[in-house]
Each structure stands twice: as C-alpha cells, then as structure tokens.
Amino acid sequence: MSIKIGIVGAGQFAQHFIPLFNAHPQVKSVLLADLDEKKRTAAAAKYGVAATCATLDDVLASDVDAVALFTQHWMHGPQAMQALRAGKHVYSAVPCAASIEETQALVRTVEQTGKIYQMGETSYYYPHVCWAREQHRKGFFGDITLMEAGIITTGTSRASTRAASSRPAPRRKILSKSPARRPCIIPRTR
DSSP: OOEEEEEEOOSTTGGGTHHHHHHOTTEEEEEEEOSOHHHHHHHHHHHTOOEEESOHHHHHHTTOSEEEEOSOGGGHHHHHHHHHHTTOEEEEOSOSOSSHHHHHHHHHHHHHHOOOEEEOOGGGGSHHHHHHHHHHHTTTTOSOSOEEEOOOOOSSSHHHHHHHSSSOOOOEEEEOSSTTSOOEEEEOOO
16 A cells, blocks of 8 residues: 655654655655745755645645645644545644644544544654653553653754753653553643
8 A cells, every 4th residue: 555645844844754754665655835935845856755836725636645734833723624624634743733622623523534633743752752661561660650751852942942941841740540541641830
C-alpha cells in the first residue's frame, strides 16, 4: 500500500517532516503547499519535492489521500476539519485545535467522516521516552502514584527561551491510579 500526501506549510517546523514523508517507503508522492511562493519553492528544491501548489484548497482538490498540517497553531482545527470533510486523512502538528469547543467539533468531524486523524505529538517517540515507557512496562519503577516532570530545551524556540529565562519551566503533576489508565495531567498551582 502506498499513499499520496499533501503537506501544508513549508516553514521551519515543517522542514523537519518534509524529508521524512518524502523518504517514507509507503509514501508514493508528496505535494507541498505554502502561500509564500519563495518559501514553497525553496523547500521543494531543498527536499526534492516535484509537485507544489499555493493553498490548502489546491491540496484538497488534488488526488492526495492524506494531508499533513504544519501551519499556524490556531489554524489546525479548522483546516483539519476542512480536509476531513474533503475526504482526506489528516496528520496535524500540535495543538489539534484552539479551544475545547473546536476540539469537540474536530472529534465530531472525525466520527462523521470516518477518516483517520492523528495529532503529531512527536515527543512520544523520543528515544528516552521510549526507554522510560519500556522500563515502566517491565515494572522497573514499581507502582507510580505521583510523578513530576519538566522540560528544558536548547535553541531559539519560545519553550527554550522560557526555560532559559529567569522563570522556571512550567511543571505538571501527573496522577495515575494504575498503569492501564491514561494519566490525568493537572497543572501545578503556584
């Protein structure tokens, strides 16, 4: 089985994914869209993407099977729903939507269309996270009743700027009654 995928957005974050989709053995072809022609043509040339267009509407009018959204975060929900209604499967950068109501509408759209939607929370696949998950599966940590986590990154992203500033990185308490249940994330109050 092979699929045709339309990538919407050719910015900095998208450029981590364009070569991955382009090289994936089950991806038959990639169509790259961005409103900024200079950005679109530069990314297409850099990653060897032959087909380009300007808009999400152009992508949805094409014969792609799925759409990968790497646009501004407040556009993810509306664009994902538009793509699902057009009969396309969707992979979206985080967040999935800008509000609870928009998230609920997205869930309803997935249910109505029967198409696949995946929010790309990539930290799930980081090697250290995979290792910790495997250790938990083996029982290495015992029964977890409380866990605190924070993130420190390097680079120029907003998250790394916040972590490198005088303010501490946000911390969250993760509570879980059993390993079989999904953890409940509760923001830590100050």
